[in-house]
Amino acid sequence: MDHLQQSSDLFLPAEGIKGMVMTVFTLPSYPVVFKIIKDRFSSSKYVSREIVKERYALVKHHDRAGRLADTQEFTNLQLPLERFDSDLIEELKQVAAGSVEILAGTLLIKHVWVERRMTPLNIYLQEALRNENEEQLFHGVNEYGKCIKELAAANIFAGDMLFKNFGVTRHGRIVFYDYDEIMYLTDCNFRHIPEPMYPEQELADEPWYSIGPGMCFRKSLIC
Numbered sequence: 001m002d003h004l005q006q007s008s009d010l011f012l013p014a015e016g017i018k019g020m021v022m023t024v025f026t027l028p029s030y031p032v033v034f035k036i037i038k039d040r041f042s043s044s045k046y047v048s049r050e051i052v053k054e055r056y057a058l059v060k061h062h063d064r065a066g067r068l069a070d071t072q073e074f075t076n077l078q079l080p081l082e083r084f085d086s087d088l089i090e091e092l093k094q095v096a097a098g099s100v101e102i103l104a105g106t107l108l109i110k111h112v113w114v115e116r117r118m119t120p121l122n123i124y125l126q127e128a129l130r131n132e133n134e135e136q137l138f139h140g141v142n143e144y145g146k147c148i149k150e151l152a153a154a155n156i157f158a159g160d161m162l163f164k165n166f167g168v169t170r171h172g173r174i175v176f177y178d179y180d181e182i183m184y185l186t187d188c189n190f191r192h193i194p195e196p197m198y199p200e201q202e203l204a205d206e207p208w209y210s211i212g213p214g215m216c217f218r219k220s221l222i223c
């Protein structure tokens with residue numbers, strides 16, 4: 001609230017690929033993001049609002065191994081409405097109407113997690129490719145692997161391991177932040193990915209096969 005007194009910029013949607021479970025916004029002059037659970041999830045998600053909350057709570061109380069972003073949970077957070085970009089207000093009304101309420105001059109957010117803002121890894125890697133920066137590219141991919149391994153060593157299987165779900169801190173450390181598919185490694189049931197029917201399926205953002213609880217898929221090794 002102090003920072004809001006001393007700044008004048010607007011809350012905007014977070015950079016990067018939009019979430020299927022969370023809607024995320026930020027204030028450019030302040031280094032955090034605000035994450036609200038959407039009212040509805042895409043059909044490829046097998047989680048409920050309660051499961052999402054349970055998984056965030058698991059992360060809060062588990063060894064984060066320096067590789068999971070910490071979150072602060074707020075209920076009934078009130079922020080000045082005039083500081084919200086109009087497109088963001090529209091987005092919140094569309095995807096998270098159950099979690100927000102407009103009261104005289106105030107946006108009331110019934111439930112939100114606040115977390116450090118990072119550069120999404122997909123954006124970091126795209127930038128490295130654009131600038132032909134081999135060092136940045138190597139660092140990003142190498143740290144991504146280390147992050148997954150160190151989480152596994154702490155008995156955490158990250159689940160949704162697409163680049164968009166990892167962030168790069170100001171110091172270049174890679175941290176995972178998408179918790180709705182997180183599991184204890186010892187509870188996972190690993191399976192092979194079925195063959196795609198056509199190549200585009202394999203290139204799509206979303207999986208082309210159905211996934212049951214506890215199942216984690218891996219590619220068959222061809223070589």
Ligand SMILES: Nc1ncnc2c1ncn2[C@@H]1O[C@H](COP(=O)(O)OP(=O)(O)O)[C@@H](O)[C@H]1O
Nearest residue numbers: 015016017019020021022024116117118164178
């Ligand atoms: N800590 C963060 N810093 C910067 N951007 C973030 C952060 N957390 C999420 N985002 C952005 O919001 C998007 C959705 O967030 P995510 O936690 O992955 O939700 P979902 O479970 O819905 O995919 C991400 O793809 C990323 O672009």
Ligand SMILES: [Mg+2]
Nearest residue numbers: 019164165178
């Ligand atoms: Mg995500």
